[in-house]
Amino acid sequence: MEKLNWRSAASNIEGHSSASQSLKEQVQARFELAQDLVREAGEFVKKELAQPLEVACKSDRTDLVTNLDLAVQDILIKGISQVFPEDTFLAEELAEQADVFSGAVWVLDPIDGTNNLVAQQENFAIMLAFFNHGQPGFAFIYDVMGQILLSGGGVLPVTCNGQPFEGQAACVRVNQSLVAGNSAMLRDNAFGLADIARDSLGVRVYGSAGISFLKVLQGKLLTYASYLQPWDYAAAYVLAPALGYRFLEAQGQALRFEGKQPVFLVPQHLEDYFLEKIRGGGRDAFSGRI
Ligand code: IPD
Ligand code: CA
Numbered sequence: 001m002e003k004l005n006w007r008s009a010a011s012n013i014e015g016h017s018s019a020s021q022s023l024k025e026q027v028q029a030r031f032e033l034a035q036d037l038v039r040e041a042g043e044f045v046k047k048e049l050a051q052p053l054e055v056a057c058k059s060d061r062t063d064l065v066t067n068l069d070l071a072v073q074d075i076l077i078k079g080i081s082q083v084f085p086e087d088t089f090l091a092e093e094l095a096e097q098a099d100v101f102s103g104a105v106w107v108l109d110p111i112d113g114t115n116n117l118v119a120q121q122e123n124f125a126i127m128l129a130f131f132n133h134g135q136p137g138f139a140f141i142y143d144v145m146g147q148i149l150l151s152g153g154g155v156l157p158v159t160c161n162g163q164p165f166e167g168q169a170a171c172v173r174v175n176q177s178l179v180a181g182n183s184a185m186l187r188d189n190a191f192g193l194a195d196i197a198r199d200s201l202g203v204r205v206y207g208s209a210g211i212s213f214l215k216v217l218q219g220k221l222l223t224y225a226s227y228l229q230p231w232d233y234a235a236a237y238v239l240a241p242a243l244g245y246r247f248l249e250a251q252g253q254a255l256r257f258e259g260k261q262p263v264f265l266v267p268q269h270l271e272d273y274f275l276e277k278i279r280g281g282g283r284d285a286f287s288g289r290i
């Protein structure tokens with residue numbers, strides 16, 4: 001795909017000076033910039049892992065943030081803001097959060113799977129998604145140590161490490177697949193997750209929404225279900241439709257991009273199966289399409 005000049009594209013967008021520049025070109029300019037920044041951030045993390053991590057607790061002793069979470073967030077926000085100063089951010093480690101439904105907004109989880117980063121130095125992801133007035137533009141899920149970068153979705157084609165990527169969703173079968181999800185949801189059979197797991201080949205718990213969503217979108221998991229914040233689900237939400245997947249909000253509500261919501265990422269052709277299980281499931285059950 002042709003590379004655009006970020007700065008000239010940016011000046012057109014900011015000044016609204018070129019009616020001729022299509023929305024797609026504006027999105028493409030941001031995509032090229034963001035892809036370079038995501039890769040740069042990944043290289044930075046790999047290099048820094050040789051040094052001791054600085055770890056702090058947030059709400060409790062298992063809710064961690066490290067110097068690398070903050071540094072990655074900084075690399076991405078500074079790099080984007082230099083070129084697109086009017087864009088705003090909904091990012092996990094920021095105090096003030098943008099409204100995803102208003103303007104050009106980036107939803108960012110700098111390190112998803114911070115506890116894995118601390119305990120394993122692997123199985124974590126960088127996630128970034130771009131929205132224009134709430135419309136999906138494109139997204140990235142980057143398994144840094146596994147070196148898998150899934151990009152695009154929204155208005156752009158999906159690629160994996162720069163190569164065209166086609167979803168395997170249509171080939172996925174319940175009884176030949178593995179299920180990943182929140183361990184409390186599995187224990188309580190919330191939204192029928194344990195019922196779904198019983199129909200499957202078994203359960204996996206990876207400790208990172210990003211790594212789990214990536215495996216679903218690669219056809220390696222049947223579903224991933226959890227109570228998630230916007231920065232946990234935004235990138236997968238943007239990538240899902242082009243690859244034959246759908247997001248289900250398990251209480252039948254719209255995604256608010258604010259606070260935690262129970263979500264399932266499921267193959268589109270199995271949507272009715274999931275809706276039936278979710279409706280019939282544990283105490284919180286009720287579901288609808290979003
Ligand atoms: C967490 C991970 C975890 C999920 C939590 C998330 P973080 O993200 O994705 O797997 O169960 O709900 O908060 O805090 O490591 O970015
Ligand atoms: Ca995080």
Ligand code: CA
Nearest residue numbers: 109112113232
């Ligand atoms: Ca997260």
